[in-house]
Amino acid sequence: MAYADQKMSGNKLTAFIVVLLLHVFLLYALVTGLAYEAAKKVINKVTTVDIKEEVKKEEPPPPPPEQPKVEAPPPPVAPPVKINVATKPPPINTVSVAPPPAPVIALPAAPVAPPPAPPPPKGPTRAPEPRNNPGDWATTNDYPSRALREERAGTTGFRVTVGTNGRVVDCVITSSSGHADLDEATCKNVSRRARFKPALENGQEVQSTYSNRIRWVIPD
Structure with a gap:
């Protein structure tokens, strides 16, 4: 080991x-x-030298010499053309020809209107007529007391409207006596007492008017 x-x-x-x-x-x-x-690198830097060629600047060519100006010739002017305006116009021959007459057109005759129908037959025509005496319509007993005391008198004209039954429908003073109380007494008494035969027109009783006067005189 x-x-x-x-x-x-x-x-x-x-x-x-x-x-x-x-x-x-x-x-x-x-x-x-x-x-x-x-x-x-050091050797290359020492041995290398940049040599730049000087580039010569080209000078611009001199300007061309000025040439004298040549004036252009004036444009040709043509003489005016004479126009003869006094030429005689060609003659114009007018022929007056009357137009042909218009054709005559016959219009049909207008129909004749029938004669007017005859008016219907008229019956008897009558104005209203008093049935009683007009002198009794206003008497001395109807004299206004004040007018009587003052001794006033006069004539009052009136017009009444008579109905189909013969009685007075309306009363109007047409001429005054100059005293209002006498005029009022006239219409009051005539409307109360007057009776008439009604007016007739074509045989029919119709409403119409009646005119008269009342004379107011102070009694003796």
Whole structure:
């Protein structure tokens, strides 16, 4: 066992020496190569010289000599052309031809209107007529007392509307006596007492008007 250990220790020592020698050799080679490369660069820098050729600048050619200006000849002017405007126009012959007459168109005659129908037969026409005496419509007994005391008199005109039944429908004063109480008494008494035959028109009783006057006289 001791022999084996000694043998292995000798082998390790040999291997270590070999490795050490290899490292020394590599270090030497590396240092030598780097020194060679540095020396080579220094030699190239010293021996290399850049020589630049001077480039001559080309001078521009001189300008051409000025030539005298030659004026262009004026454009040709043609003389104006004479135009004879006094030419005689060709004669124009006008022929007046009357247009042909328009054709006559016969229009049909208008139909004759029938004669108007005869008016319907009219019956008897009559204005309203009093049935009683108009003198009794207003008497001295109807004299307004104040007008009587003051001895006022006058004539009042009136117009009444007579209905189909013969009675007075309305009364209007057409001319005043000059006294309002006498005019009022006139319409009041006539409307109350007057009776009429109604007016007729085409045989029919119709409403119409009747006019008259009342004279107011102070009794003796």
